[in-house]
Amino acid sequence: MSLVIPRQPPPLRGSEPLTAFPQGVSPDSHFACVERAAPRSGPPFSSCRLDLRPSVLVLGVYLADKPNCIEHIVSLLDSTESYRVVQRWISIGEVASSRRVQEVTLWQQPDRAFKFPLINRLLTQEPLGDYEYLIVIDDDIQLQENFLRHFLAAQTSLDFRVAQPARTANSYVDHPIVVQRPEIFARQTQWVEVGPVVSIHRSVFGRVRSGPCQVHNLGGHWAQDQCPGW
Numbered sequence: 001m002s003l004v005i006p007r008q009p010p011p012l013r014g015s016e017p018l019t020a021f022p023q024g025v026s027p028d029s030h031f032a033c034v035e036r037a038a039p040r041s042g043p044p045f046s047s048c049r050l051d052l053r054p055s056v057l058v059l060g061v062y063l064a065d066k067p068n069c070i071e072h073i074v075s076l077l078d079s080t081e082s083y084r085v086v087q088r089w090i091s092i093g094e095v096a097s098s099r100r101v102q103e104v105t106l107w108q109q110p111d112r113a114f115k116f117p118l119i120n121r122l123l124t125q126e127p128l129g130d131y132e133y134l135i136v137i138d139d140d141i142q143l144q145e146n147f148l149r150h151f152l153a154a155q156t157s158l159d160f161r162v163a164q165p166a167r168t169a170n171s172y173v174d175h176p177i178v179v180q181r182p183e184i185f186a187r188q189t190q191w192v193e194v195g196p197v198v199s200i201h202r203s204v205f206g207r208v209r210s211g212p213c214q215v216h217n218l219g220g221h222w223a224q225d226q227c228p229g230w
Helices: 070-078 099-104 115-123 147-158 215-220
Strands: 031-036 045-050 055-063 084-092 105-109 133-137 197-201
Touching (some): 055 115, 070 099, 084 115, 099 105, 133 147
Parallel strands (some): 055 133
Antiparallel strands (some): 133 197
C-alpha cells in the first residue's frame, strides 16, 4: 500500500509571503510517547519522554524518474542517533516506491521546476526556531555511515555558521577548492556552494529568510560585503 502524495504544495497560511516562516509546533513531536496496557484495576496511562537531542531539518528535492540515491540518503539520515532528524522532500515527476521515502515526501511536483524556489516553499512549512541546523541536500550523492554525527560535530567544534563537506576526488567538481585534501581537516572561507550538501546553523537562519542571502543565493553572495557578519 502506498501513501497518497499531494500533487501540489500545501497552501500558504493566510496571506503570508513565500519567504515567511510560520510559527507553531513542529509536525514531528519532540516527545516520544509509549502507550502501555492498563492494569485491569486501573485506567490507561502514557509514558512520555522528552527528546533532548539537537534537532536538524533536512530539505531536498529528488528526481524520481532519474537515477538517484534518495532511498540511501533517507535511510542513512534516519539512522542518526545523536540528532533528531526531520526530513522534508519534494518529488519531481513520479514518487519513489519506497514507503519511507513516501512518508518524508511533502508533495509531488508533476512538472520540472527550479530546485531552490521549491526549497524556499518547503521552508514556509517549517518553524525554523525548533531546529539547531538546516541542511539542504541533493538526491545524487553517497554518504558514509554516521555522516551527520561526524559532520555536525566538526561544524559545531569549529563554530562554522555555514559549512559543507568536501567532495571525494572521484566526484563531479565545479571548483577545485571543494575537493578533499588529506592533509587538511577544514578550511574557513568566505564562499560556499549551495550543493550537494550545505549546513546552516540557527544563528544565521534570519539571513536565509529574505534578501540577497536567501537559500538559493548562498553560492553567489557569500562575501562579507553581501552578508556581513557571516
